[in-house]
Amino acid sequence: MSRVPLPYTQKVLDLFRNPKNLGKLEDANVISVAGNPACGDMITFYMKINEQDVIEKISFESYGCAANIATASIVTEMIKGLHVENAWKDVTWKKVTDEVGGLPSVKFHCGILAVGAVKRAIRKYYEQKGAAPDWLPKDFTFEEKQALEEEELAQKLSKRLKAAEEK
Amino acid sequence: MVENVKALLKAHENLAREVYLDNENSTVVPKEVTDAMLPYYSKKAYGNPTLTHKPGWEAFEVIMESAQKISKSLSAKILEEITFTPGATEANNLALMGAAFANKHKGTKIVISEIEPINVLHVTDLLKKFGFTTTKVPVDTEGFLDLEKLKEAVDKETVLASVSMANNEIGTIQPIKEAVDIVKGKNPEILFHTDASDAYGRIPVNVQDLKVDLATVSSYKILGPRGMGALYVKEGVNVDKILEGQIGTQKLWPGVENTPLIVGFTKASELVFQDFEANVAHMRKMRDKLVDGILGELSDVKFNGAKGDKRVPDNANISIMRCEGEALTIELSLKGVYVSSGSACSRRLLQPSHVLVAIGRRFSEAHGSILMKTTRCHTEEDITYVLEVLPSAVNRIRGIVGSTGVD
Numbered sequence: 001m002s003r004v005p006l007p008y009t010q011k012v013l014d015l016f017r018n019p020k021n022l023g024k025l026e027d028a029n030v031i032s033v034a035g036n037p038a039c040g041d042m043i044t045f046y047m048k049i050n051e052q053d054v055i056e057k058i059s060f061e062s063y064g065c066a067a068n069i070a071t072a073s074i075v076t077e078m079i080k081g082l083h084v085e086n087a088w089k090d091v092t093w094k095k096v097t098d099e100v101g102g103l104p105s106v107k108f109h110c111g112i113l114a115v116g117a118v119k120r121a122i123r124k125y126y127e128q129k130g131a132a133p134d135w136l137p138k139d140f141t142f143e144e145k146q147a148l149e150e151e152e153l154a155q156k157l158s159k160r161l162k163a164a165e166e167k
Numbered sequence: 168m169v170e171n172v173k174a175l176l177k178a179h180e181n182l183a184r185e186v187y188l189d190n191e192n193s194t195v196v197p198k199e200v201t202d203a204m205l206p207y208y209s210k211k212a213y214g215n216p217t218l219t220h221k222p223g224w225e226a227f228e229v230i231m232e233s234a235q236k237i238s239k240s241l242s243a244k245i246l247e248e249i250t251f252t253p254g255a256t257e258a259n260n261l262a263l264m265g266a267a268f269a270n271k272h273k274g275t276k277i278v279i280s281e282i283e284p285i286n287v288l289h290v291t292d293l294l295k296k297f298g299f300t301t302t303k304v305p306v307d308t309e310g311f312l313d314l315e316k317l318k319e320a321v322d323k324e325t326v327l328a329s330v331s332m333a334n335n336e337i338g339t340i341q342p343i344k345e346a347v348d349i350v351k352g353k354n355p356e357i358l359f360h361t362d363a364s365d366a367y368g369r370i371p372v373n374v375q376d377l378k379v380d381l382a383t384v385s386s387y388k389i390l391g392p393r394g395m396g397a398l399y400v401k402e403g404v405n406v407d408k409i410l411e412g413q414i415g416t417q418k419l420w421p422g423v424e425n426t427p428l429i430v431g432f433t434k435a436s437e438l439v440f441q442d443f444e445a446n447v448a449h450m451r452k453m454r455d456k457l458v459d460g461i462l463g464e465l466s467d468v469k470f471n472g473a474k475g476d477k478r479v480p481d482n483a484n485i486s487i488m489r490c491e492g493e494a495l496t497i498e499l500s501l502k503g504v505y506v507s508s509g510s511a512c513s514r515r516l517l518q519p520s521h522v523l524v525a526i527g528r529r530f531s532e533a534h535g536s537i538l539m540k541t542t543r544c545h546t547e548e549d550i551t552y553v554l555e556v557l558p559s560a561v562n563r564i565r566g567i568v569g570s571t572g573v574d
Binding site: 023 | 567
């Protein structure tokens with residue numbers, strides 16, 4: 001049972017009640033997923049990035065708590081209309097956290113996961129294009145690593161569970 | 168932080184109705200109970216029961232009478248077997264640490280079930296530092312203890328076994344009597360503790376019939392005030408006190424007795440037992456209406472734990488797929504319905520309810536679980552209201568989830 005006190009901000013509550021840019025995007029050309037249902041924390045972004053590399057449309061779906069929903073929603077608003085380079089460089093998990101008025105520390109990973117999913121989408125976009133620009137770092141960023149770590153942890157836990165069942 | 172809470176509370180203005188179903192974690196205290204408590208703050212028995220004056224003797228009298236009533240409600244032999252503690256957490260800490268420390272010369276092995284509450288699990292973790300080791304006995308898919316594995320787990324080195332009479336999350340009633348026979352059959356020296364917090368007031372708890380050495384009960388779980396509980400310690404069983412201080416009427420728990428809370432706990436106990444059959448029937452009726460309504464209305468839901476008379480009559484635990492639990496608790500709260508969830512969402516370590524995992528539920532099933540407990544005070548209208556608002560709350564959260572999070 002969740003026992004850590006979680007005083008969400010008004011902004012988180014507002015976005016939880018009225019999420020912006022929710023749902024699938026029919027004409028998306030990039031779809032990225034981060035997290036794992038085993039963690040109770042998962043986000044999908046749908047993006048339509050045009051030929052000038054501008055994020056024309058973006059939407060999300062979220063399986064997670066109020067902070068997960070709110071951070072995913074605010075990220076769509078923060079990067080809509082941006083060039084992917086600006087989306088990559090300017091949108092950090094700290095900025096996302098600030099935009100929702102702050103988060104309880106146990107919820108920081110929600111913002112990190114949302115930004116990790118955005119970075120994944122941008123990498124995927126350039127993979128699909130077949131050429132990566134110079135500004136795109138080859139190494140994973142902090143947020144991408146954290147998303148990976150969470151997914152690996154979920155897999156480890158699931159495996160442990162299966163092993164225990166088989167015993 | 169406080170500003171955030173104020174904003175959250177403002178979002179709850181103008182609720183049509185409020186239904187508190189989170190009786191796992193606290194309770195609404197009925198007026199009869201608070202009325203019984205109030206005089207003990209300023210009108211009478213406000214003294215320290217160990218001191219030699221009228222308010223002290225009044226306190227002594229009411230504490231002893233209360234211990235007598237609680238002891239009778241558990242079918243204990245004498246009132247001295249009851250120690251009032253500031254809650255079930257403290258009672259479980261006292262039972263495990265106190266019994267382990269006092270009997271260490273007999274062995275250092277402890278055996279518990281893998282679905283014990285956190286206030287047992289974490290105490291056994293702590294006892295590692297003092298040289299004790301703990302074996303956790305598995306349960307089946309309904310939460311019943313594997314008695315064969317229990318038998319294998321205990322030996323000559325075992326000093327203590329602890330198994331909850333009814334599980335706090337899924338309500339499964341354990342065969343405590345059989346478990347005690349198995350444990351004592353292998354080694355009569357082993358002390359057997361049961362956390363009876365979720366059984367007391369729901370099914371008969373007769374400590375002599377069960378042949379347990381130690382039993383925990385909780386005040387708020389029978390609609391008494393929070394901050395009060397009791398530990399039954401069978402006459403002659405050695406338990407060390409775990410806190411030091413001025414000793415009063417409670418040999419095993421130091422400090423000034425909280426007379427109003429003891430009175431409130433005792434009143435709550437009287438209220439639940441004076442019309443026991445009817446109270447239990449009411450809890451069951453409300454619980455069944457709630458569960459039948461939810462299972463009938465929503466798709467992709469799973470009932471967690473045992474069914475029928477092997478489950479306590481107040482407990483409802485349901486996994487709602489494609490619906491994250493913490494998000495649902497907030498959505499329901501905004502409609503005045505208060506429940507808790509087995510979701511791990513508030514933790515970076517991502518650990519969902521260990522009880523649901525132990526009965527073989529997938530993590531996503533644990534994250535989507537909600538826990539509700541009905542009481543003798545809930546009304547038909549309360550449950551009808553919950554069933555009115557729950558489907559739309561689930562559907563809104565499922566709308567946000569979409570096709571994400573389906574494993």
